[in-house]
Amino acid sequence: MNDKISDNKKEIGITVKKEEDFSDWFSQIVEKSGLADYISAKGFIVLKPYGYAIWESIRGFLDKKLKDAGHSNGFLPCLIPESILNKEEDHFKGFNPEVFWVTHSGENKLNEKLALRPTSEALLYSIFPKWISSYRDLPLKINFWNTALRAEIKSTKPFIRNSEFLWQEGHTVHSSRNEAEDQVMMVLDIYKNLIENVLSIPTITGFKSNKEKFVGAEYTTTLEGMMPDGKALQLGTSHNLGRNFSKPFDIKFLNKENNEEFAWQTSWGTSWRLIGALIMVHGDDKGLILPPLIAPIQIIIIPIYKNNNEKAVKESANLLKDNLLESGYRVFVDERNGYTAGWKYNEWEVKGVPIRISVGPRDIEKKTIEIVRRDNKHKQVIPLEQLNENMEKIFNSIQNDLFNNAEKYLKEKTKRASNYKDLKKMIDNSEGFVLAAWCGKDECELKVKEETGADIRVIPFGQEGKSNGDLKNCIYCNQSSEKIVVFARAY
């Protein structure tokens, strides 16, 4: 890690409590843990090394899973000629208000305006007809690690709402509807595994409503997380595009019977919002708390010494580091002079490193080490020789504890509303997610949104054949309904 701390320029600790001012707390974490910084243009951020290292960690995990499942990466330009973006009209209209337009190069006006990629469906699909002609060319499964640009004119927030954000966008083409449907669910599962088992953030998975689905999709599936202010954060989406794009873009293939058919497509993405979710869900008054599987530094070793034993203590600390490195842990020794141990403790707490080990002359003598967990502050002293076996247990325990705490919170803050008055009150009081019945009509959804500020975030999977209990009639129009949905305000 390369981002140094200037002791005379900033106060290192977080000076506001998470419960008291959630928004200021979030900003302070972003700045003081060295994740990101701002530029003068509104809505754009820079990732500092520590922030980018978390993204590299997330990317590394997801990239491997996607490759194992047969996807390859590619590269697309960030500029899209207007005529291409125009081909699928609804899609274009959906993004139009937030598109950045390039109109000039140097002093010269361009013949055709170029849009900065809000997403790449149109550009990529304009090329697919050159790549696909027979069923043998399918499935085609390609992914892009890039950025998307969407002009944010409303309030912006690092990692949550930015005019340019890091993400991945995957695109697949299939010879049958079934295969495309399976693909949509497979990717959602990969996301769920990443978010729940690696980032320790529980999610509710299901469909988006018609109003909230991706523009141009047949349907959208989503993973929704709950933030500590009760608001929902969409953590990833996977779309079945049906043949809505293959028709306007003329993506056809010869099937086994030698007949031409339009292809079936999917697209899906997740972004650095996951870092925003990590901060909000796990962080505490002291700073960031990172799950070990994703932490750029999993273990920070602080040597504690005076002048007369500095050399011996630093040597022991580095021996310990080598031992842990060899076992595959990401570990760092903070050997900087001119800072007290207490100051270093604070700094690494702000940065959310899961485990802190202090090494002092006493520990060396007794052949023990002191381990402190960042998440629950538990301290334990263990014999040096038992370090490795303990470390794995502790890491598993941190992963599970973080997930379980977040899941407990999600459950507590998920209420059921059987009438509109209750729903309104729950939303107004920021009580979290509200389960309610919905008839399926856009107009009821719109009315609830207008009157309460809450969207339908997700229509959870797995409702088929289950009793809806007291939630039988649409929360707004009171007509009979088969679906229970999650209403919530959202980022």
Place this chain on the structure above:
Amino acid sequence: MNDKISDNKKEIGITVKKEEDFSDWFSQIVEKSGLADYISAKGFIVLKPYGYAIWESIRGFLDKKLKDAGHSNGFLPCLIPESILNKEEDHFKGFNPEVFWVTHSGENKLNEKLALRPTSEALLYSIFPKWISSYRDLPLKINFWNTALRAEIKSTKPFIRNSEFLWQEGHTVHSSRNEAEDQVMMVLDIYKNLIENVLSIPTITGFKSNKEKFVGAEYTTTLEGMMPDGKALQLGTSHNLGRNFSKPFDIKFLNKENNEEFAWQTSWGTSWRLIGALIMVHGDDKGLILPPLIAPIQIIIIPIYKNNNEKAVKESANLLKDNLLESGYRVFVDERNGYTAGWKYNEWEVKGVPIRISVGPRDIEKKTIEIVRRDNKHKQVIPLEQLNENMEKIFNSIQNDLFNNAEKYLKEKTKRASNYKDLKKMIDNSEGFVLAAWCGKDECELKVKEETGADIRVIPFGQEGKSNGDLKNCIYCNQSSEKIVVFARAY
């Protein structure tokens, strides 16, 4: 690898000889080996999975070397407010003609124009004052894997001259001139190691002339390669920025004596031009030839079977694959039905896979395998049990042979000119690099460029204290000179 071949859409082999039409040959390789494709906007390309996998290979190698040397990665927005780009006037002027300008978001005109990043010095250095205050914050060493955008209005060429290109840009800040100078050379060494030992492309390293250096730099060091048409290709540059940026951007630090000083800076980059160089330097009439260290697929296994032995042959092929995978090789079995072995041979030759192994019933019976090298077509049959030890030797031999062939060519096509008439003739005949003496004046360099089309590509390192032989006086003005330089036309 996910990019499939449509047998009814394209002719798979290269239909022109490298020596006959180098430019068409290059385009055919790019297309037929599945590296890249075009979009409708001039100068932009898409990387298909095979092309991007080569970039991932290059990035993986370089990223590790840079991290080992203490650099961390970060992220910067691709849009730069005009006022920031304006701060270092010379720098801005240098890029101005090729800057893409964003003027609108949606229907709204922006208050301030935003430039698409031609390079990130100005943006990043406008933030550095927030990150740096004391000598303790230095050195700061950060790198970005992103794209640069420079509107190409002249002739464009995939990987060589594009309006958007993948690259890495590194930036460092130091507390002394010496440290910055060492950094410039260290990065140049890392590049040289990548290009010569991994990509097997020989380079000439040295300084750029004043006219050719990076706008805003104190001096620029470069690695120049020679392409088969005798033209030079710049493969990477590393700049000492001195305090040319720290002064306008106010990047200061408190030194150990508690006095404020302006910082010393470097920046450096290399790009997907390296892929262009790989194609040009190593490719032959059959297609691409990739050095094993960088090849996404190092070994292609082709099972040869008839209906009655298909199962047994495929099993053997996959056993072999597992064995090679376990030894760490990147290997792929081409099990596709409906294609002849000959057709598959052609396809993998076009793609430049270093080693082809055929597995047939005879090989299984005799416990031997047939290995064919892509670079020199040598075929050898070896006992199965000696496969692993042989493979490493063959890979080393391919790496060396590719480098030695290219180096032999570079030497043959590097001539000495002791008078201007000779230089002109050599350049006119595309004889390659021309070594000549130069007095150091811009005007002589400019005149040569105007009259011959040749630039000073590089002022080679290591001339101090060496005799210049017959090259004593400036090739243009005939005044006495101490420097020998390389003149050549360039991409």
